[in-house]
Amino acid sequence: MSDSRLEQKVVHTTGDGIEEFDNHLPNWWLLTFFGAIVFGVGYWFYFQVFQVGETSQAAWRREVAEIAARSGQNIPVTPQQLLDLSKDPAVLAEGKQLFTSTCMACHGMNGGGTVGPNLTDEYWLHGGEPDKIYGTVRDGVAVKGMPAWGPQLGATRVQAVTAYVLTLRNTNVPGGKPPQGDKFAQAN
Ligand code: HEC
Numbered sequence: 754m755s756d757s758r759l760e761q762k763v764v765h766t767t768g769d770g771i772e773e774f775d776n777h778l779p780n781w782w783l784l785t786f787f788g789a790i791v792f793g794v795g796y797w798f799y800f801q802v803f804q805v806g807e808t809s810q811a812a813w814r815r816e817v818a819e820i821a822a823r824s825g826q827n828i829p830v831t832p833q834q835l836l837d838l839s840k841d842p843a844v845l846a847e848g849k850q851l852f853t854s855t856c857m858a859c860h861g862m863n864g865g866g867t868v869g870p871n872l873t874d875e876y877w878l879h880g881g882e883p884d885k886i887y888g889t890v891r892d893g894v895a896v897k898g899m900p901a902w903g904p905q906l907g908a909t910r911v912q913a914v915t916a917y918v919l920t921l922r923n924t925n926v927p928g929g930k931p932p933q934g935d936k937f938a939q940a941n
Contacts, residue, residue: 830912835883838916848917851910855902864921865929869899873924874932881922881937887915 764775778786800806807815838844852864859869870878879889891911893901902911 830884830887830908832883835887835912835915835919838912839883839919841916844913844916845920847910848913848915851906851914852917855906856914859898861926861929863926863929864918864924865926867930870933871926871930872918873921873926873929875923875925875936875938876932876934877937878934883915883919886918887911890915890918 762775763772765773767773800808852860853862856869859867860872861867864872866872870876875881877885879885879894889899891901891903891908893899895901902914906914
């Protein structure tokens with residue numbers, strides 16, 4: 754098929770009769786070529802340099818975090834729900850068992866504290882409200898050596914062990930660690 758718009762200037766003829774032309778590159782081709790370069794540079798600045806757009810890695814991280822949240826690691830729970838759980842014998846039994854297996858090493862058998870603070874006094878480093886305690890247990894205090902239990906135990910078990918810790922508040926077990934933090938006047 755011959756294209757009448759091209760000037761068919763023969764520049765070279767090979768021995769077997771194949772002819773080569775020295776035509777200008779068609780505009781549509783040049784536009785695609787330079788357009789791709791411009792697009793590539795723009796794309797790079799948009800996603801990598803200025804990070805205006807969300808890269809596929811960032812989207813992946815966000816989606817994983819959303820799934821983790823939906824699967825229960827960050828399910829919001831109200832203080833009242835936690836207090837109700839702290840009166841449910843089945844939840845407390847699970848919570849106590851979790852405390853013995855997971856928390857006792859640092860908080861003592863009865864919550865009086867060893868490495869970690871006394872959980873049976875009126876003083877709290879991170880707040881003595883049910884939701885504050887829940888948050889501390891779930892997210893931990895990494896720099897101070899309190900692990901984040903949310904990812905390891907999942908929401909339901911963090912709630913159960915929090916419910917159990919709520920029953921330890923103000924029991925002032927004998928031989929407990931000296932108070933740390935601020936005094937919390939318990940409402941219930
Ligand atoms: C490896 C040791 C360790 C383990 C295991 C551990 N904790 Fe802790 N925990 C700590 C330390 C250390 C702190 C004090 C953090 C600080 O100084 O801010 C702490 C703080 C806390 C607090 C906050 C106390 C306050 O005064 O505000 C709560 C509540 C708590 N832990 C509950 C738990 C529960 C429940 C578990 C088990 C699921 C647990 N901890 C397991 C070391 C531990």
